[in-house]
Amino acid sequence: MPQQSPLEVPEGDPFGPHNLPxxxxxxxxxxxxxxxxxxxxxxxxxxxxxxxxxxxxxxxxxxxxxxxxxxxxxxxxxxxxxxxxxxxxxxxxxxxxxxxxxxxxxxxxxLPYEVADYVDFYASEHHATNVGKIFRPDGDALTPNWKHLPIGYHGRSGTIVVSGTDVVRPSGQRKAPTDPVPVFGPSVKLDIEAEVGFVVGAPSELGRPVPLAGFEDHVFGLFLLNDWSARDIQAWEYVPLGPFLGKSFATSVSAWVTPLEALDAARTAPPARDVPLLPYLDDAGDDRPGGFDLRITVSVNGQEIARPPFASMYWTAAQQLAHMTVNGASLRTGDVFGSGTVSGPRTDQRGSLLELTWNGRDAIELSDGKRTFLEDGDTVTLTAWAPGPDGTRVGLGEVTGRITAAR
Amino acid sequence: MPQQSPLEVPEGDPFGPHNLPxxxxxxxxxxxxxxxxxxxxxxxxxxxxxxxxxxxxxxxxxxxxxxxxxxxxxxxxxxxxxxxxxxxxxxxxxxxxxxxxxxxxxxxxxLPYEVADYVDFYASEHHATNVGKIFRPDGDALTPNWKHLPIGYHGRSGTIVVSGTDVVRPSGQRKAPTDPVPVFGPSVKLDIEAEVGFVVGAPSELGRPVPLAGFEDHVFGLFLLNDWSARDIQAWEYVPLGPFLGKSFATSVSAWVTPLEALDAARTAPPARDVPLLPYLDDAGDDRPGGFDLRITVSVNGQEIARPPFASMYWTAAQQLAHMTVNGASLRTGDVFGSGTVSGPRTDQRGSLLELTWNGRDAIELSDGKRTFLEDGDTVTLTAWAPGPDGTRVGLGEVTGRITAAR
Structure with missing residues (x-):
């Protein structure tokens, strides 16, 4: 009997010939x-x-x-x-x-590409609302700008690492509201953010915005991204200029980039928008829906803790790209942008421990004990699939990383 | 009579053989x-x-x-x-x-180097106090973290341009507190920030902080940097994740990098610190003072408008480097970091139009008319010199840029 060819991929394999990352x-x-x-x-x-x-x-x-x-x-x-x-x-x-x-x-x-600039967004209304309630309990959960523009900031491209790379627990300053002065030490609130990343292929010229319709001309593909976050460092540093050391120690990405073309069947309309958008962001009349129906699973040490639905994101990647360049900022090959934490409306759809444990108030149960934030030795894995053509599934390459003790 | 050699540089030339950028x-x-x-x-x-x-x-x-x-x-x-x-x-x-x-x-x-990551700091107490008073008139001028850590954020490295490059006026969203909804259009509050930039030479390993004493092992040299800022875009977007499109359209740098060695005679002690610093930032016992006595001049269309003194910066570049890596973030060759706007205690020492005109309230007089913020056609030039050996002056390469109309 002749040996079966490795090219005869079993039906139902999410990495069949319809995928090809x-x-x-x-x-x-x-x-x-x-x-x-x-x-x-x-x-x-x-x-x-x-x-x-x-x-x-x-x-x-x-x-x-x-x-x-x-x-x-x-x-x-x-x-x-x-x-x-x-x-x-x-x-x-x-x-x-x-x-x-x-x-x-x-x-x-x-790491399959050389990263140029890295931008991270904040595009899930559920995530932003949860974070707002946790960090700014006395104000409105969403800032006044949130529904008018996709909020984003630049991250550190030099510390983007490929799936499988260990993550050293970062040290830094933190100060609880009750502490008289900040203290220094390993983060005690090390967290994940389940995101989807996009990589830019074709560059754009300085001074020339890329419109919504230019998304597929410039963006090559997508992948899973874990925006590791030290919540205690972040909370103390981030006012007024945003997250810095709470994020910059590591960002993990899948080893596999899924080309946008493989996700044609996963296109889906984003949620209805409650406020009118300025023309450069208004995608109501677009031919193709701007969302992607990616079903993400977050696991810690092999145990599933959440299933964030990417289809629930308020802002689309095309809107993020149009916003990022509307001031004339140019794109380079290898620019990466992250969607922001993906959280759905349900409590088991939240893409960060910050939200899942409500900033440590409600521990989650794993077979090896309770967790509020990550412990040394924990391995976090994000996986995802999307609907493919003819009832198939398109698998995204996993992104995994293990926490090692602070040095 | 033999022709004089170009190498016989006149005494007093700030680009003599003691400089060599x-x-x-x-x-x-x-x-x-x-x-x-x-x-x-x-x-x-x-x-x-x-x-x-x-x-x-x-x-x-x-x-x-x-x-x-x-x-x-x-x-x-x-x-x-x-x-x-x-x-x-x-x-x-x-x-x-x-x-x-x-x-x-x-x-x-x-542009003399390929930029890896770009970080911008906020290290002048005078600047931060002025900005705090202007943007957050009801709160304390300095945020509670300001004197405990050098506040910084990542900027867009792909839009760092060399001196002489025209800067297209950016468009974007802005919303005055009295506007019911944001409007879109060319920035009407286009500003400068007079800064000093540093470029990293020797890389560092992920997970290994660079201590204060490692500054001269990792940083090759410095230069002038103009962190162009659209204040109206920035004011609307920056809460809660920091500046993004208000800055990312362009950052101009000198064509000349002055090696640190040329600035040995310009070392100076930073201002006294009012709060005790955590050990990784405490430079009280350092052999060399961490400041640099650079005298900056800001000109618009050839007319001097300010003289910001770099010696007045609260946080030093060595502290910024130590802070930037204390969480284990690695350095790459070509990483650039900016000091943040340089403003001295006097009103004629302020390094931004935001401060010089108090957010447009007090216009400054130029021979071609009044200015609150920049107009199309304006050329901004930063120059600087520092004390060199034996009474010489060390010139820094100028950084200049002209504003062109929004497209």
Missing amino acids: YGVFSTAREDRRRIGVRIGGHVLDAGAAAAALGSPYAGLLGQPSLNPLLAAGRTAWRDVRRALTAWVTDPGHRPAVEPHLLPLDEVVLH | YGVFSTAREDRRRIGVRIGGHVLDAGAAAAALGSPYAGLLGQPSLNPLLAAGRTAWRDVRRALTAWVTDPGHRPAVEPHLLPLDEVVLH
């Missing part, structure tokens, strides 16, 4: 970084396959980073994806393709 | 970017001179960017500077060096 890998035998495409439980060495097939994309795919492919623009993204789809589905290509497949557990995955 | 240039004839060192009114093609002299630094200096030199670390910085000093002062080197000198007005200057 991109990553960068090396192997124990060869530490050269290469672009890989995930198919089922295997990784296709895309540059090697392209070369074997005499593909015109052998140059773009034979790189140590996704950046040249990202920079190549939307037509190239579509054409390369079409070629890859043919390679993994057409049995005639199997003899040339199969030698370049490696089992997933034999590769080491790396 | 680094830049990157090209010429009309040859658009290849090269490292240049400024000496008097000339630029030394440093890589070409190094090659002509058979210097071991021909590799580091024969680059299109300062990044490899920055990454080489403190010993290399000292040795390269020592070599350059000999080349421009020792008459025996003249025949080899002089052919590689170009008049300053024949070169095009470029």
Whole structure:
């Protein structure tokens, strides 16, 4: 009986040929970084396959980073994806393709792009309302600007790390309202934020805003993102100029970037907006709905603690991109922006421990004990899937990280 | 009579051989970017001179960017500077060096390093007090954390531009307290912030803070920085996550980076601190004072409007670096951090129009009319000098930019 081809991915596999996310890998035998495409439980060495097939994309795919492919623009993204789809589905290509497949557990995955700027948004109304109630109990939960613009801020791109990287517990200043002076030490309120990240491919010119309709020309794909947050450091530092050291120690991203094209069936309308939007943000008349129906799961040490629904986000990624550039700020290949914490309306849909435990008031039960915030040794994993074509599921690459003790 | 050598720089020239700032240039004839060192009114093609002299630094200096030199670390910085000093002062080197000198007005200057992350601080007590009084008239001028930590936030590194680059007036949302809803349009409160920027050379490891004493091992040099700010956009957006589009359209920096070594004589003690500092920020026992006595001048269309004294900054660059990394955040070659607006105690020492005009209440008089904020066509120039060895002055490269109309 002939051995089954790794390309015969079982029906229902969320990493079937309808998905084909991109990553960068090396192997124990060869530490050269290469672009890989995930198919089922295997990784296709895309540059090697392209070369074997005499593909015109052998140059773009034979790189140590996704950046040249990202920079190549939307037509190239579509054409390369079409070629890859043919390679993994057409049995005639199997003899040339199969030698370049490696089992997933034999590769080491790396950060797949060089990050240029990193912006994080604050786009879930449920999350912002919860945070407002916790941190500003005497005021309105949402600030007056919240429904008029997608609030965002720049984060530290140099500390974006790939899934699987350990996260050292940060130290810093904190001051409880009852403390007379701040104290220094390891954060005692280390938290997660379950988010979706977007990576920019095609750059834009300084001084020229990108309109809502330019989203798919500039954004290559998306992935899961964990915006680790030290709530005690953040609470003391963030007035008046925003989060800084409470966030900048690490941000973890999936090793796999899912191209937007794979998520056509997951497009969904964002929630109804309660206030009229300025024209540059008004997506009411857009051809395609701006939301993505991604179903996220948050687990700590293998136990599921929440299921944040990305479809519930008030602001869409297209609106975030239009806002980020409306002042003329340019985009560079490798710019990353995060959606902000994804929290749904239900208590079990909250994407941070801050919300799930109401700032530590209500511990959650894990099999190894109670948790308010993260303990050393805890491993946090985000997974997600989205509806794909013909009833399939499109899996997003997980993002996982383990907390190690402060140094 | 033999022609005078361009290396015979007149006594009192702030760009004499005691200074030697680094830049990157090209010429009309040859658009290849090269490292240049400024000496008097000339630029030394440093890589070409190094090659002509058979210097071991021909590799580091024969680059299109300062990044490899920055990454080489403190010993290399000292040795390269020592070599350059000999080349421009020792008459025996003249025949080899002089052919590689170009008049300053024949070169095009470029951004001399690739910016990694950009952080901006808020370190002048006078500035923070003025801003607090203007924006938060009902509260304390300084937030409770201000004297315990150097407040900072990440900015957009992709829109850092070299001196001389035009700045397009940004558009965005603004909402006066009396407006029922926000309006969209070109900023009507376009401002400057006179700052000093620092560029990181040697990187640091993720998870390992850089102590105060590590400042000179990691920071290569400094320069002038204009943190253009749209006050109306900023005022509406900045609560709760800090400035974003009010700043991200452009930040201008000098074309010349002054190495820290050139500023040894400008070291000065920062102001007395009124509250005890946590050990990682406490510089009371440091060998060298952490401040720099830089005398800045702000001009609009050639007319001087303020003289902010950098010596008056409450927080030093060494403290800012220690704070920025105390949570384990790593440094990369090319990280830039800004001091925050430099304002002294006197009204003519304020480094922003926001302060100089008290948010537009008190116009300033220029020969071409009154100003509250910047008008299209205005050119803003920052210059500075510092005390050098033996009564000399060390000039900083100017940073200039002209406002063009919103598109």
